Amino acid sequence: MATVGENIRRYRKAQNLSAAKLAEKVGMTAGAILHYENGIRTPGNEQLEKIARALDVSSKMLEDHKIESAKDLVRALLQLEDEFGLVPDMCDGGLWIDPKAKNAQKAVEAIGAWGEIRHRLITGEITQEEYDAWKRKF
Structure with missing residues (x-):
């Protein structure tokens, strides 16, 4: 299963959005988005909801359900x-x-x-x- 960051990246790319454009849509910096995508930081619930809305996905689709085995x-x-x-x-x-x-x-x-x-x-x-x-x- 993919991590939250990997899911953000996958859906961002599916929308043909740069990290900077997504960041602009959610009121964050491109660096913050890249930190989430690279697993350096994890978005809180509020940030995750904003990102999900900007990507037109359910926030549940961004979560890491940890089914790895x-x-x-x-x-x-x-x-x-x-x-x-x-x-x-x-x-x-x-x-x-x-x-x-x-x-x-x-x-x-x-x-x-x-x-x-x-x-x-x-x-x-x-x-x-x-x-x-x-x-x-x-």
Whole structure:
């Protein structure tokens, strides 16, 4: 997984913004942006929100979710089990949503929307850039 700084850099470059231009948009210096991108400093919540708005992404997309190993992945999946009923399917190794879980319907709807937008990408209805723009909203 990418660090906060790496995410800022990736989304800044995707917008074709220089560090100076992003800094101007958020009322910071280019040096501050570069310090964030290089991991020298970490932005506070307020700065992260400003940067996210300037990059037209959710601040959650800039966070470092620290999923770096299979163990981290399983930990995240276990959280999804607790919150949304996402469980392993012993037959095919896939995942499914337990309909009795408290937020199962929300998960089904969200994954359905994701599936629909990926289908539109695969069939050529939308471009990779449009798909990436959709993803940035999360």
